[in-house]
Amino acid sequence: MSESPPILALKDVCKAFGAVRALQDVSLELWGGEIHALAGENGAGKSTLVKTLAGVHRPDEGQVLLDGRPVEFHGPGDAQQAGVAVIYQEPTLFPDLSVAENIFMGRQPRSKFGRIDRGALRAETAKLFERLGVALDPDRPARGLSIADQQIVEIAKAISRDARVLIMDEPTAALSGNEVARLFTVARTLQDQGCALLFISHRLEEIFDLCQRVTTLRDGRYISTELLDGLTADDLVQRMVGRELDTLYPKQETTIGAPVLKVSRLTREGVFTDVSFEVRSGEIVALAGLVGAGRSEVARAIFGIDRYDAGSVEVGTVELSGGSPTTAMSAGLALVPEDRRQQGLVMEGSIERNIGLTQLRSLRRGPVISRKVERDRAADWAIRLQLKYGRLSDVVGVLSGGNQQKVVLAKWLSTEPSVLIIDEPTRGIDVGTKSEVHRLLSELAGQGLAVLMISSDLPEVLGMADRVLVMHEGRLTAEIPRDEATEETVMAAATGQTRQEDVSGRASSGQRSAGSEATEVTKEDGALGAREPRSRQRAQGGRA
Amino acid sequence: MAPEAPAKASAVRPRVEAPRPLTRFVRWDVIVTALLIVVFLGGAFGTSDFATSDNLSFALDDLSEIALIALPMTLLVVAAEVDLSVASILGLCSALFGALWDAGWAIQMIIPFILVVGVVAGLINGLLVTRLGLPSLAVTIGTMTLYRGLAYVVLGTKAVAEFPQNYADLATKTVPGTPIPYPFALFILLAIVTAIVLHATGLGRSLFAIGAQEEAAFFAGIRVKRIKLLLFVVSGLVSAFAGAVYTLRYGSARADNGLGLELAVIASVLLGGVDFDGGKGTLGGVIAGVLLIGLLRNLLMLRDVATEIQSIVTGLLLIVSVLTPRIAALVRQARRHPRGATPSASS
Ligand SMILES: Nc1ncnc2c1ncn2[C@@H]1O[C@H](COP(=O)(O)OP(=O)(O)OP(=O)(O)O)[C@@H](O)[C@H]1O
Ligand SMILES: [Mg+2]
Numbered sequence: 097m098s099e100s101p102p103i104l105a106l107k108d109v110c111k112a113f114g115a116v117r118a119l120q121d122v123s124l125e126l127w128g129g130e131i132h133a134l135a136g137e138n139g140a141g142k143s144t145l146v147k148t149l150a151g152v153h154r155p156d157e158g159q160v161l162l163d164g165r166p167v168e169f170h171g172p173g174d175a176q177q178a179g180v181a182v183i184y185q186e187p188t189l190f191p192d193l194s195v196a197e198n199i200f201m202g203r204q205p206r207s208k209f210g211r212i213d214r215g216a217l218r219a220e221t222a223k224l225f226e227r228l229g230v231a232l233d234p235d236r237p238a239r240g241l242s243i244a245d246q247q248i249v250e251i252a253k254a255i256s257r258d259a260r261v262l263i264m265d266e267p268t269a270a271l272s273g274n275e276v277a278r279l280f281t282v283a284r285t286l287q288d289q290g291c292a293l294l295f296i297s298h299r300l301e302e303i304f305d306l307c308q309r310v311t312t313l314r315d316g317r318y319i320s321t322e323l324l325d326g327l328t329a330d331d332l333v334q335r336m337v338g339r340e341l342d343t344l345y346p347k348q349e350t351t352i353g354a355p356v357l358k359v360s361r362l363t364r365e366g367v368f369t370d371v372s373f374e375v376r377s378g379e380i381v382a383l384a385g386l387v388g389a390g391r392s393e394v395a396r397a398i399f400g401i402d403r404y405d406a407g408s409v410e411v412g413t414v415e416l417s418g419g420s421p422t423t424a425m426s427a428g429l430a431l432v433p434e435d436r437r438q439q440g441l442v443m444e445g446s447i448e449r450n451i452g453l454t455q456l457r458s459l460r461r462g463p464v465i466s467r468k469v470e471r472d473r474a475a476d477w478a479i480r481l482q483l484k485y486g487r488l489s490d491v492v493g494v495l496s497g498g499n500q501q502k503v504v505l506a507k508w509l510s511t512e513p514s515v516l517i518i519d520e521p522t523r524g525i526d527v528g529t530k531s532e533v534h535r536l537l538s539e540l541a542g543q544g545l546a547v548l549m550i551s552s553d554l555p556e557v558l559g560m561a562d563r564v565l566v567m568h569e570g571r572l573t574a575e576i577p578r579d580e581a582t583e584e585t586v587m588a589a590a591t592g593q594t595r596q597e598d599v600s601g602r603a604s605s606g607q608r609s610a611g612s613e614a615t616e617v618t619k620e621d622g623a624l625g626a627r628e629p630r631s632r633q634r635a636q637g638g639r640a
Numbered sequence: 641m642a643p644e645a646p647a648k649a650s651a652v653r654p655r656v657e658a659p660r661p662l663t664r665f666v667r668w669d670v671i672v673t674a675l676l677i678v679v680f681l682g683g684a685f686g687t688s689d690f691a692t693s694d695n696l697s698f699a700l701d702d703l704s705e706i707a708l709i710a711l712p713m714t715l716l717v718v719a720a721e722v723d724l725s726v727a728s729i730l731g732l733c734s735a736l737f738g739a740l741w742d743a744g745w746a747i748q749m750i751i752p753f754i755l756v757v758g759v760v761a762g763l764i765n766g767l768l769v770t771r772l773g774l775p776s777l778a779v780t781i782g783t784m785t786l787y788r789g790l791a792y793v794v795l796g797t798k799a800v801a802e803f804p805q806n807y808a809d810l811a812t813k814t815v816p817g818t819p820i821p822y823p824f825a826l827f828i829l830l831a832i833v834t835a836i837v838l839h840a841t842g843l844g845r846s847l848f849a850i851g852a853q854e855e856a857a858f859f860a861g862i863r864v865k866r867i868k869l870l871l872f873v874v875s876g877l878v879s880a881f882a883g884a885v886y887t888l889r890y891g892s893a894r895a896d897n898g899l900g901l902e903l904a905v906i907a908s909v910l911l912g913g914v915d916f917d918g919g920k921g922t923l924g925g926v927i928a929g930v931l932l933i934g935l936l937r938n939l940l941m942l943r944d945v946a947t948e949i950q951s952i953v954t955g956l957l958l959i960v961s962v963l964t965p966r967i968a969a970l971v972r973q974a975r976r977h978p979r980g981a982t983p984s985a986s987s
Contacts, residue, residue, distance in 0.1 A: 453845065
């Protein structure tokens, strides 16, 4: 291997965006037959590096080398031509085209008369999906796909190119165990065929599982390249962060109060059926399952984004009418949605305005909005979540993926909800901040917040949840208490290997006790409001 | 993030990123204001009757309806909607004004009545857009024809004139001691209110969010549909009021009053730097845009330019105001990526 040059390499590359120096003297070598990991905190410059390799950005200084020879990519097309396939961090599908058309964009199989051969298109796509082990309809439009499905389409698009180099920028961020395993199988096959692969993930166990070598970046600077063999997770974190860091946040013991969110027999035809559960104040309940099990859809229905056909949702003592996020919010509900680019953020708005958007009422002083309050509140949260930014008036669109996620978190946590539904809370967030987010959630739960957490990250589920609910094909298939939750029990239920009676028995017994504890609910609410005097005023103002 | 090159043109159009979008609008405002001054000076030196207090009063009065309707139109366009039926609502209300006056109604009864008609017309637009989810461009092209048709049903091709002098005075006389006509004074008042609403209230923040990313606004608990409905209703109401002003100002109620006025309104809003795709714009810019359109119309009239040419000028301004920001963005982009690399939207 040492005789032939690396297939693709960067040499002393610098790239700046205005005053932000995203990459400084960074070098990287991708060898055939090797899976290379790229590690670094949010905003370290990983995606910028990827885009430089892909021809999206041109280096300000330094070179891109293909088979040892300097090349200039004048755009993503050039890089593709050279055999470089890229899965970008944020899916970029065309919403009005079908899944299959998206995958074969610009190189559709043609029939005799130059027309697009739809049959071949569909068959090729189906083959790809089979390889990835997912059941997606090639003919459906990309609009409305969940983030995980969008990511799968991006993966299919990249592996369909028969590329020599496959670059994957956080491909697993929204995937659960099964899909990740399939992706890894595909990646290892490509590796055996002699391709060079670059893999980025904030889940360190994935890096150790898949890759042989790792390059670390910190604040845009190259730190090291080394074999993963003999390296520990703590070593890796130390290189990324530059100091020792306790990555595992031990969950706080909390006293669990009365139920605050009660969902009973919720049904949306063809999507999910007969979903009943409750979340108590101080409790963190995880909703686990495979991609497509209907978890996000349940969350959307509870919050009023989608309507449901049957069932009811109660927050505290209020039954929600459904179909209105506004009323859900005034009842004390908050939803951190899965898709930050479409649902979570106004991408061209500033950081402070995005954070303030959920609390326009409480930002008012008289009839007009106080910029000072808006800015102070945003600054508060930026510090609490260690947001990396230039100015609060900067557009969120230029933040790194993980930092965008922090803005979404800030936007919802600052509404001071009594029930927080959070869809993939740490998608794309680096290790340090992840434990920070876990600490924050744990702390908020300790103050009486009820948390419903949808997560595909199993260690996160096992580490954080007091109780794990598992969904499979639109139904709740298991409810596993903390001390029985293991990788095996959760995965078994997620893949549909648990008996049904088990759950329905437990869920309904939970309901029976609900009425008697109504008085306790208000007490808990009081405790929540009292945590800071300022916040109580605000909460009351906002809900009047 | 840039997708493959061949498809770049359509679909998820990567919005051109502006690190500090405000600077861009300050600049655009400045350009329009500078243009305003140039046109004014050009007019003052080139056309003898232009820079007189009488003519300027007349020019402002002549601008009343465009200026008034431009205010709700700004709110609509910021929220990525548009109302093309405004001039037809104006015409319908003008026709009703004449018909009811003919039928012996008192003016103080007619005006509230046509305001209600304007509200209903706006409500129909709004309901079609929000309940059926139709694009406002299509809906209001339809109602534009519908309302104008109704105006002819009400009044046919005749004209009703001879309204009481005290009301006509209100529409044409200036506020004592100033060269500002009453309708334009009202515009100034409403412009201040609109500026506050757009730039300093929660409703304004919501409008920008809706225009830039409607789904995210909905997820943030903003009542998107209710707000849009409200905007269309306000647009109908203001257009109806402009109908009364128009009728009294010309002393003539006709079904074809204000024909084509919607284009002048939209031209001044876009000229003021409001992005037709929504999410961007300032009211200051719109005021400059309105004044610029007004001055140009006045100059063309003073020089006896045919009305066809006037509408050509309006059309050109419309195109220029849509194109200029795009071209400016392209130039900026080329400067930032000197060697022609594709820009990327974000991480
Ligand atoms: N187009 C851009 N304009 C301005 N700044 C940018 C742009 N793209 C990236 N940046 C900045 O460059 C830095 C590196 O960003 P990058 O997206 O490469 O980080 P990352 O390592 O991928 O982080 P994450 O793990 O959060 O995805 C960040 O500070 C980011 O704000
Ligand atoms: Mg990134």
